[in-house]
Amino acid sequence: MTAQLDLDVAIEAGDWSDDEAIAIRGAVEAALVAAAHDGALWDEDDEKSLLDQVMMIEISVTLTDDASVRVLNRDYRGKDAPTNVLSFAALESDDGASEFDMAPDMPLMLGDILIARETCQREAAEQNKPLLHHLIHLSAHGTLHLVGYDHMVDDEAEHMEQLERHILAGMGIDDPYAPIEDQDVETGQ
Template sequence: MRHDGAWTERGISDAMVELATHAALACAPPSKAAHCEVTVVLTDDAEIRDLNRTWRGKDEPTNVLSFPSGDMPDAAGAFDDDTQDGAPVLLGDIVIALETTAAEAAEKAIPLSDHVSHLVVHGALHLLGFDHLDDTEAEQMEDLERQALASLGIADPYADDAPIRDGNAGLAEIA
C-alpha cells in the first residue's frame, strides 16, 4: 500500500518490496508450511510519527514499525492449527516512512532500495517472532537479515566497513 506517491518517484517498486518479504520468509520459514500474508505500507514521516506516538509513546518519526496480527508462530515456528485451514496466515503490517528512510540511506551512502529492502526484511522477521532485546537475539536476527539481504545481492549492513555499525541503529518496531 502506498500512502505517499513519492515512493514510486524514488524507484521503489512493488516487486522489490515483495522480493524482500519473500527473502525474509525464506530465511526464517515457519515450521509448518503455511501461506503467509504481510501488508507493507509505504508512507511518510507524518503518518509514522502518529503511529509511533500512539503505539509506542514516542512522538517522533522512525523508519519502520511492525504490527503483528496475532497469528505469530510459536517458539518452534508453528502456527495454531486453526490457522491451517487453507487461508493465508495473516502475519501483520510493516510500515516504512520515506523521509527518515531516505535520510538514513543518504547518510550511509547506500541505495534507497537496499535500505528499504533491509527494513522490509527486519520488519518481516519481527512479524515472524524474532527480536533484538538482548545480544543473543540481536545476533540471531542480524544473521537472518544478512542471509535474506545476501539472497537479494545486497551488501551486509552490519559489516565493519558499513558507514553505521550501531547494531540496530535507527530500526524501530512494535513487536
C-alpha cells in the same frame, strides 16, 4: 516455504516508485523463505514451520511518510518521532506455534509493515548506501518481526542480524551492519 503469499503493498503517502514496491515485495518473500528455513513459527507437533503448513500467508506493507509513522510510533510505542519501519505482528509470538489452531483453508495473517520514506532516505544518505538497498533491508527486517524475531537482547539481535545478512547477501546487497567507511566503530562518528 510452500504457501502462497498474498502481499498487499500500498502507497499511502510519499514519493515511492514502482521499482521500490517490487523490490520490497521481493525482500518480504525472501525473508519469509529464510525464516521458514531457520525455524520461525516452529510447530513441534508437525516438526515444521507454520509457514510450511498453510496454503496462504497474508501480509500488508504500507509505504508512507514520516508524519503517518510518527503518529503510530507515538500511539503504539510511546515514541513521539518517526522511525524507519514499524511492524505490527498478528501473532503474539512464535512460542505457541504448536498450539496455534486454524482451519486448513484459512490464510495465516502475519501482520502489517509500515515504512517511512523520509526517514529511510535520510538514513540511507547518512550511511552512504543506496536507498533501494536500505528499503530492502528494512522490509526484510520488518518481515522477520512479523514471524517472531526480535532484537531486544543481544543473543536475539545477533541471530536476527545474521539472518538479515543472509537474506540480503542472497539479493546481492552488502552487510547493512558493517561500519560505514571512514566511521569510527566505537563512536559511530
